[in-house]
Amino acid sequence: MSLDHLLDLPPAAARASLEAWLAARGERPFRSKQILKELYDGRRTDPQEMSSLPIPLRQALLEEALAPILTEDLVQCSTDGTRKYRYLLADGKAIEAVWIPTGDRGTLCVSSQVGCAAACTFCATGTLGLARNLRPAEILAQWLDVDRDVRMRELGAVTQIVFMGMGEPLHNWPHLERALTIMTDPDGFAFSPRRVTVSTVGIAPKIPELIERFPQVRLALSLHSAIPETRERIVPVTKRHSIEELREVLAGIRGDARRLSIEYVLLPDENDAPEEAVALARFARDLGAHVNLLPFHPFDGAPYRETSPESIQHFAEQVREHYSGAVTIRRSRGLDIDGACGQLALR
Numbered sequence: 168m169s170l171d172h173l174l175d176l177p178p179a180a181a182r183a184s185l186e187a188w189l190a191a192r193g194e195r196p197f198r199s200k201q202i203l204k205e206l207y208d209g210r211r212t213d214p215q216e217m218s219s220l221p222i223p224l225r226q227a228l229l230e231e232a233l234a235p236i237l238t239e240d241l242v243q244c245s246t247d248g249t250r251k252y253r254y255l256l257a258d259g260k261a262i263e264a265v266w267i268p269t270g271d272r273g274t275l276c277v278s279s280q281v282g283c284a285a286a287c288t289f290c291a292t293g294t295l296g297l298a299r300n301l302r303p304a305e306i307l308a309q310w311l312d313v314d315r316d317v318r319m320r321e322l323g324a325v326t327q328i329v330f331m332g333m334g335e336p337l338h339n340w341p342h343l344e345r346a347l348t349i350m351t352d353p354d355g356f357a358f359s360p361r362r363v364t365v366s367t368v369g370i371a372p373k374i375p376e377l378i379e380r381f382p383q384v385r386l387a388l389s390l391h392s393a394i395p396e397t398r399e400r401i402v403p404v405t406k407r408h409s410i411e412e413l414r415e416v417l418a419g420i421r422g423d424a425r426r427l428s429i430e431y432v433l434l435p436d437e438n439d440a441p442e443e444a445v446a447l448a449r450f451a452r453d454l455g456a457h458v459n460l461l462p463f464h465p466f467d468g469a470p471y472r473e474t475s476p477e478s479i480q481h482f483a484e485q486v487r488e489h490y491s492g493a494v495t496i497r498r499s500r501g502l503d504i505d506g507a508c509g510q511l512a513l514r
């Protein structure tokens with residue numbers, strides 16, 4: 168009998184599937200517990216490293232249940248400690264994950280799709296279009312590989328996971344839901360959901376499902392403008408989900424989500440006018456959100472020039488004049504290594 172990849176199955180299904188597979192092979196039942204302990208507690212995805220198992224069983228697992236998911240193709244290291252990984256998937260497609268150390272934290276930005284259909288004008292990934300969704304195993308394997316790599320190098324660990332890499336996570340909801348289940352389930356990897364942030368451009372119908380299913384996961388909204396015409400220009404996919412619809416959905420979950428943050432890439436002459444600051448302040452005030460302003464750094468062929476430190480400071484002050492909540496300017500990391508998402512995969 169064949170066995171699905173164990174990283175594609177929620178823990179209960181993985182256990183049931185594994186037990187049936189072991190029985191068909193004439194293996195003893197306790198092996199199932201042993202294998203899942205190696206996988207989830209030991210975070211070992213390579214059966215060759217599961218030293219508690221006999222070698223023939225390790226080989227069978229490698230061939231049938233825990234085949235390698237991705238290959239590390241390129242790693243770039245920034246002078247600020249940021250590490251950017253390009254992985255090749257079984258079909259030869261490339262994705263990226265970025266690990267950003269800050270103090271005793273290590274934040275990993277993972278991809279949820281190959282390319283992206285959202286087509287944000289400031290994003291290198293957006294120029295690729297969507298190739299395909301990632302499987303749960305392909306999402307999880309980025310985390311497990313980077314965590315292992317930085318631990319092995321004694322650089323730290325992955326302490327936070329943000330879905331801000333390639334892709335719009337809510338466009339791949341079934342696989343995101345599965346990956347988050349395996350990641351956070353106490354019978355799975357038991358990673359704290361409070362340390363996970365899902366970032367979305369605002370796929371309004373899916374947001375309540377995400378919050379209901381994972382109430383402790385943080386939500387980040389990539390807004391980029393609270394004025395409909397500007398937002399539709401910058402994030403074309405949002406034509407289908409108006410700002411009003413988004414405001415209503417987010418107001419409905421206010422108090423459920425642990426914290427809503429608004430991400431706003433400041434694009435010179437596009438979304439940096441005083442009326443944009445006022446609209447952003449009003450939107451954030453309605454939702455009690457934390458505003459994160461991000462400078463834009465151009466990539467080859469980008470339609471905007473770089474955001475100056477003075478202009479982002481000035482914009483932040485304008486927003487603060489109308490909003491007393493948190494408004495922060497996010498420091499750019501890894502600028503010397505193709506900092507923006509999608510740049511490595513483009514090459």
Ligand code: SF4
Binds near residue numbers: 283290291292293368
């Ligand atoms: S910013 Fe995110 S949602 Fe927009 S195109 Fe890039 S990857 Fe997709």
